[in-house]
Amino acid sequence: MGNIIWIIPAAPLIGSILLGLFGARWSNRWSGFIGTLSIVISALLSVAIAVHWFQDPPVDEHMRIMLWRWISLPEYSSYIEFYLDPVSLIMMLVISVIGLLIHIFSTEYMAGEAGYSRFFAYLNLFVASMLLLVLANDLLVLFVGWEGVGVCSYLLVGFWFHKAANGYAARKSFVVTRIADVAMLVGILLLSNALGTVSIQPMLAKAALLWPHGGIMAAAGAALLLIGGLGKSAQFPFQTWLPDAMAGPTPVSALIHAATMVTAGMYLVIRLYPLFALVPSVLTVIAVGAVITILTASLTALVQRDIKRVLAYSTVAQIGYMFLALGVGAWSAAMFHFLTHAVFKALLFLSAGAIAMRLHHEQDIFRMGGLRQKLSVVFWAFLIGSASLAALPVVSAGAFSKEMILASLWESPGLGKWLWLAALFGAVLTATYIFRVVFLVFFGEVKTEPTGHYGVRIVVPLVLLAIAASTIGWLEMPKFMASSSVFSSFLEPVLGHPATESTLPHWVTAAGYIAPLLGVVIGFGLYRSGYWVRTAGPVGQGNDGGQAERSMGEGVRRFMRAGFGFDFLYDRLLVQPFLWLVKILRNDPIDAIFMSAAAAAMRFHGALRRSQIGQLRRYAGMLALGSMAVIVIMVFA
Template identity: 45%
Template sequence: MTLLPWTFLLPLAGTLILSLSRGRLSPRASSVVGVTSVGLAALVAAWVGWRFLASGETSIDMTLWTWVTVGDFRPTIGLHLDGLSLTLMGIITGVGFLIHLFAAWYMQDEAGRLRFFAYMNLFVFSMLLLVLGDNVLLLYLGWEGVGLCSYLLIGYYFETAANGWAAFKAFIITRLGDVFLAIGLFLMFRELGTLDITEILARAPDVWAEGAWQAQVASLLILGGALGKSAQLPLHTWLADAMAGPTPVSALIHAATMVTAGVYLIARLHGVFELAPAVLYLVGVIGALTLLLAGFAALAQTDIKRVLAYSTMSQIGYMFLALGVGAYDAAIFHLMTHAFFKALLFLSAGSVIVCTHHEQDMRRLGGLWRKLPLTYAGFVIGGAALSALPLVSAGFFSKDEILWQELASGHGGLMLAGLVGAFLTSLYTLRLIIGTFHGEPGSDNARHAEPGRGPVHGLPLVVLAVLSTFIGAWIHPPLEGVLPAGPGADAHGAGHTVLGVVAALVSLGGLVVAAWLFLRRQRWLAERVAGGWEARLWWFWNQAWGFDIAYDWLFVRPYRVLVRLLRSDFIDRALLLPAWLSWALHRGLSLTQSGKLRLYATTMAAGATLILLVLVLGG
């Protein structure tokens, strides 16, 4: 296991090579360095994973060096490898390599490729540090690292002001969640006396009773950090605007890895959340609300990347749904399959965007299925997995497991929310495919689209397409002994089969309704949403239920008013009064030092006259 540190040191080396080259590397060489470093990390991760699984061990700990020594406080740069961190490591390096490879094609005509791959490599390094760290301080370092890289990559096209504001928005909202997380970590350290994750999970049940206020507060604070990073209600508004970055960035950060960090965090610290069952249930409720609200929002979008962004929020809502009932293994299973099919969908969207000269509006696309056959296949397979098409897609097996765990835990309301979300997912997914690939081309860009060429473009799509089918569902995360089994893990029977059939019918029903609406009744539907209450509802969903507008009125505008008031603050003016008096006195005295003899003589005569007058009047 001595090779384990190389999984994150290789991407870091790629970042350093690119950053220190000072522009001497050609764009092609920059792409080679960026892709190769992550590819080598993926090979090392595969070797380490194979050796770990063959050893039969539950976990492996490796201390590289002591970070800080202050009395008894000795946090280390240490690594912890178990089934959970191995699963995330495989996703980050494996899917990350395919995305990097595709990015070499996507960015071939873009300026600043060196900067792009330096940021991407730094992100992979930070994400691996997050999932491999054996203590929460190292986890938090990686947590902040991915937040920084997200800011840099979302604002990659910084020449456009809107992109800079999108990056700024993502940074501020996720930092808000990070403040909650930091306070939660401080509380756990004060109460439990350790930062080591294994020791935290061991000590928490001994120090805190179930339902203790310390456990509930710590869980709520950690949940706040997870909500920000994973774009769940109410800290979800940044993710759709984050589509301003290059499409491979959306695939890597906002679909496959960073936005699932909150799911990983809750699963990793599950022992703390199980001592606060009310907070754990709140996790599931937030997931249910997010998956429904994001599903309706996705249904009303016209930008293909924004549809996928709201889809990401919805699918992470499913993961939170599973976490909320203690089905941690089901949440991580869906995290893995989601990484496969959502990366496929984003890369396929990137292929459409490049081939249509950066057109993203479905209303200006259409008729592309003959011109982009591989991309179309990627959309169909990825869309099938997203819609949980029965038996043939990876998404069906992972989503079905989540729904079964909800039912087995006795939370029928959460299960019903999951079924409604599945119906909505089928609706907006087929709408996305029909609007992008079928019908008449909506612009000249779509009419003259040409397919991408070469293995750099095609290989990632083919591999991810295979993993998005039932073949990907054969990969089961090795979580036994790492996370507690879900409430329905050992009770698969007739009830599970019936629920699977119901879920399949719901998904298929959504596809049938979508085909009827968006193929057979397009003109009728367009007329319905062109005026009346339907149009207002459609606008409301398009604006993501008005959260941005509400936050603007509740927080941004009052803050600006407060700033204007403080700009003319009377207390501030009072504090400046002594300085103003000193300045005025200095100004007056400086007027007496003019260097003019006549003024001096006149002043002396006037002064002498004044003194004599005082003496005479006084005598």
Template identity: 35%
Template sequence: MQTSIILIVFLPLFAAIIGGIINKSMPSVVTKAVTTGALFVACALSWPIFLSFVSGDATATVVPVLQWMQSGDLTFDWALRVDTLTAVMLVVVTTVSALVHLYSWGYMEEDPDQPRFFAYLSLFTFAMLMLVTADNLVQMFFGWEGVGLASYLLIGFWFKKPSANAAAMKAFVVNRVGDLGFMLGIFGTFLVFGTVSIPEILAAAPGMSGASIGSLGYRANTMDVLCVLLFIGAMGKSAQLGLHTWLPDAMEGPTPVSALIHAATMVTAGVFMVCRLSPMFEAAPFALGLVTFIGAATCIFAATVGTTQWDIKRVIAYSTCSQLGYMFFAAGVGAYGAAMFHLFTHAFFKALLFLGAGSVIHAMHHEQDMRYYGALRKEIPFTFYAMLAGTLAITGVGVYHLGIGFAGFWSKDAILEVAYARGTELGQFAFWMGTLAALLTSFYSWRLMFLTFWGKPRWADSEHIQHAVHHGHDEPEEHNPPVQEDAGDDVKHHVPSPNYLAGTAGYHPHESPISMLIPLGILSLGAVLAGQLFAPTFLDSASFWNGAIFYNEPLIHAMHATPYPVKYAAAIVMLLGLLAAWMAYIRDTSLPAKGAEQLGPVYRFFYNKWYFDELYDRVFVKPSLWLGRQFWKLGDVGTIDRFGPNGAAWVVERGSVLAKRVQSGYVYSYALVMLLGLVAAVTYVLV
């Protein structure tokens, strides 16, 4: 197993280095083959490790890599820890990454910078694997920052687009806010426990329950302080309410990046960290309550925003944000196994939805606005059925009494049941917010499907389709013309010229190449079967987790004993959301515009993402820019430059003018100066 673990972690790094060195010196197919092959090998090695934990044949293993650092009491090595929790993440990360690599062969075919793109993908995967195999907090932070760097590079891959650069910077800066909390949490943990070794910290954590720490005359629960700081880091990386604003803007990156970052890897790092440190959080009741509240609030916030968006990728991005909220409030009520199970199933159906959206965008010449879709199910049938499987999974279609259902049915319903079974006020709050979010999830998911695959073709109004008809070939997505939206209408207020509209009726969307369809087929199997196959293992088997997380067995028993209305709540609201979407986008397509007009301020509030971006712009961005200008103009230019280099230059300049006047070239002038100097010297000596 040790050799397999070494290969799983370091093959992506090797591939990234090779891809970066080769770059454009050789055909791009070489870089693509090296990076994709390395990820498929890592994936093939990860599944046997995971299945060995499922069967109970494996135990936790630590593989030493090298001695890293020793400074006073701070000592830690680079070691790869593989237990049940890590095995789950290895499967998720390598599977999704390998399929994204393969998918990118078709999606990025026209891009001139494919070697750089594939090298970035492999670098991101290596950083994520470093994070999930960390045996100490410093190593975890190393991987944590690595995925932050790689995500910056991938989101801003099309760096010639100002919007892509801005999105990359936004993701980087917002994550730095969360990372500051994570750093302080690591510092505080070392201060309290005297070590950064995760096993040693988790073993000592229960003994710290009730301990307090003081500063500036105030005292607080030690574990609450540490866990809140650590959770702030998770909020940034997993885009929880308050530090979520970077996630939708990250859609500026290529669609495969959206699937990799927002489906199974970077955004789930925060959930993984909370579950990894679950014994610490169990000793911190306030921190657990905060995790529950923030998760539930994020769940409903993102769901409300998702119902109003028109960009197909942004709808799925807000869906990701909402599903992460489910995972966090599951962890907050103590059901870490349920949180990880939803992380596992979510990876399959969300990657499927993102890659399916990319296939739609590919078919529609990089058009992303759903108002320009319609009637695509007969044009791209394979993509349609794949996205249908993903939609059935995320909305939680299944029958409890028959024991059958898609992936989301098993994991999301379990989270709602366990929140109710917890019996606390925060648990009840999470249950009701989660149930309402399930209603909205069903609505916006079927809204996406109906707008995209049903109805009449609305392709003629799209500038991208017009470009395809009149130019006859695809261009890289970075050259897309800007999209102008109106929050209150079902169609854009931009009216194409008659010359553009002429002939667009002859455009026929095309199915994606085989390299893009294979990942869709594999992920569809995951969306259908992942929950069915692994629900008992993740939810009911304490031996499966074997101490990798805090397993609350009485809570799981209480979950199974919840009343039937609770068990069927998600199914009921799913059907209501489906019915509402069908009424609005199939039966009477005038209803959305009427509803938006009647709701007025509420609709605009949701459409504008609760005005978080505008609020942050006024509270943080503009004051920061103003303060920066003051430091620049008054401090740098007005003080440092004025009395420093510019002042010295002025003195030299004025001195040169005076010296030039003395240097007249006349002998009598020099004689006079010499005489005056002699008189001054004699006077000085006499006095």
């Protein structure tokens, strides 16, 4: 079974090449067909391999499929080789199956767009690169895929290139991740230099053997790779690119910026977890960074006008949860949250795209409303997705994965309780901001009248994803419910036994379930009191909410009227500090660092350019000066 695995990334690659070469001459129908067919092949093969895996797991729970030798240096060699174990199997399944659904969705969503075949060429190329990334057995091959997805992301974010802003967003996402990638490349070189191999499994074995616990080399390698991962996954301090990347078409946001590419950072850490386990300090950094990410991103999501930006910030925050889990060594919890998140976030993005399709590409939630009856399919899809994102108990998949993370946070020593508290608070916020969107978009009076209708290629992916988003959580349930641990026991050969022994106090579990409900209630309360609308902020200002300055008296009045005390509390506790935060973040201090590096390069460019004046005499003079310099070095140095 394993020896056909190369077809899985190769099929989309071939699809992409065909589309690139002949797409311009093909009809849209044919382009869409080829583009989707290639993913169908990958998805079917992935499922077949997975089924086969369950029936007859390979020896040692992994497969290595070597294709050919890629690099051979005296010190080390690198092979083009695929490595399949439960972790990469799950990643592969998610990428190909969700990728397929999004491709199907796109064939209808992108109809009528210029560059239809180009879109599918890029999207296929992306899937191929992503599959290469997860299947790679070797850090260098992984890096190839890593760069490949980066380039595809760049191309797809800038897909509508005639708008200057899109080009800017594409460039920004590329520059920011690229800076992180350089750190990662340095890390890979460091590891290869120190350990003599970049093949992941031997490398990890060697690292565990040679390096002491908490050693400086391990810390440096892990930290450098982590920077690469943080960049790709849009975690603090690299989070700035993801919201801007929403300039791309919505299916792209669903596939790349929600389900797959942005989780590559998490995958990297999981793949290399024995290395990270060597250095608890790096793990602590991950956890603290994740908390910062979760809280800032969730707060920001709370005041966005643009539905896609809300989802983008929520993606940042949810990946923050995955990193938080990684930070306390709860590898399988992170994986599980990745799985559920991929499903429900793809669902949410596709729903948002479906809404926009019918509302003349309107993305402002304050210009929507009352869509519950008009777009009932999308309403249910979005609601299920939101429930899952908010982690509403029992009915949603997200609840199980988030609960798993919370439990492992509580049980982890040291900072664990504090992390748990922060994560719990984040859960409240999550529910609040997503249900803010739900209420504003689907309830109330109709503000923009929908037009058109949905075809089957829109509805089927939504329905399938919605079913998955509410049921996939049953793979892993807490002991007191059903004692189902299919997921973690599947991953056990790789990641070891999960730390969650059911010794949790009941109130901790209960808190985890109540927090989202509380969030929904807050969201509803503030919706009813009209708080959201009043604090909507100026139109078109993406990350600029919370303009409302309220007097004490008014706050008290609204407290009485709405019957919820949270409004005032919320304003004082969250909005005011948040306004302060927004003021800082508006100027994007982290962004400024990246941009100043670019500006410095430009400065040098300008200065050097002036030397190319075009005059022969001047050139001769410069040549003479250069010769002088060399002679001086030779004679006097």
